[in-house]
Amino acid sequence: MDGLPVPVPPADKTAGPIIAGRDSRLQGRVAVVTGAVRGIGRAIAVEFAANGADVIALDISGPVSTASDAAPATPQELAETVSMIQAYGRRADGIRADVRDLGALRAAANRIEQRYGKIDIVIANAAIQYWKPLLDLQDTEWTDVIDNNLNGTANTIRALEVAPRIRTGR
Numbered sequence: 001m002d003g004l005p006v007p008v009p010p011a012d013k014t015a016g017p018i019i020a021g022r023d024s025r026l027q028g029r030v031a032v033v034t035g036a037v038r039g040i041g042r043a044i045a046v047e048f049a050a051n052g053a054d055v056i057a058l059d060i061s062g063p064v065s066t067a068s069d070a071a072p073a074t075p076q077e078l079a080e081t082v083s084m085i086q087a088y089g090r091r092a093d094g095i096r097a098d099v100r101d102l103g104a105l106r107a108a109a110n111r112i113e114q115r116y117g118k119i120d121i122v123i124a125n126a127a128i129q130y131w132k133p134l135l136d137l138q139d140t141e142w143t144d145v146i147d148n149n150l151n152g153t154a155n156t157i158r159a160l161e162v163a164p165r166i167r168t169g170r
Contacts, residue, residue, distance in 0.1 A: 027052035030116045034058045034099055034156055035126030036081050037073035044123050046084045053121065054091040056112055057081045060098045065128045065144050091116070099126045099152030105159030112160075124156040 031048045035041035036057035045055045059081075063072040078094040085092035093115065097104040112119055128148045130141050137145075 025052075029053040029120040030056070030112070030118055031121035031123065032056045032058055032112060032119055032160060033123040033125055034152075036094075037061055037077045041123070041125040042081050042084070044125065045081055046088075048121070049085040049088040049090040049092065052090070054116060055085045056093045056095060056108075056116075057085065058095045058097055058099075058108060059126065061094075061096045064098075065148060066141075099124075099156050100147055102155045102159055105155050109160045119160055122156060122160050124153040126152055126156070 026048055029048075029052065031045070031053045033041050033045040033048070033055060036045045036055075037059040041057075041059070045057050049055050057078060059073055059078050061073050061075045061078045075094075075096065078096065082092045082094040093112070095108045095111065097108045099105065109119070126148070128145060130137055130145060134142075
């Protein structure tokens with residue numbers, strides 16, 4: 001958007017504040033949320049905690065791409081998300097990992113399994129956006145979006161073994 005900030009929806013177009021107790025079925029669940037440092041990812045992570053889940057906030061917390069004019073997320077913001085989760089009395093961890101790096105995600109999955117014993121919910125939220133029309137994207141820009149948004153989502157699901165757990169009921 002030519003250096004302009006990322007659009008922010010008006011207050012009447014948001015889901016509103018975090019509300020504890022919306023769904024007690026999250027008690028005892030372990031959730032992993034990618035792209036959890038800001039925006040939708042943070043809102044999901046904190047909402048899950050407010051409703052009983054332990055949450056692992058996974059984010060690159062650093063430069064990702066030239067795709068966005070937004071400032072890169074920071075490790076301090078990751079720590080802030082973890083603090084927000086813990087404020088609801090839930091266990092939480094912040095893990096810095098790039099969803100494009102399958103090995104890093106597998107290492108994160110092992111760390112989560114060791115600490116929490118399971119993963120019940122995965123929200124593959126991490127993504128990037130070029131704020132210009134599709135036909136104006138350079139080939140390298142399109143590849144960058146696909147690598148982050150499509151491959152990153154597939155890597156997240158593969159590394160955290162979501163599909164096998166769903167199929168087998170583990």
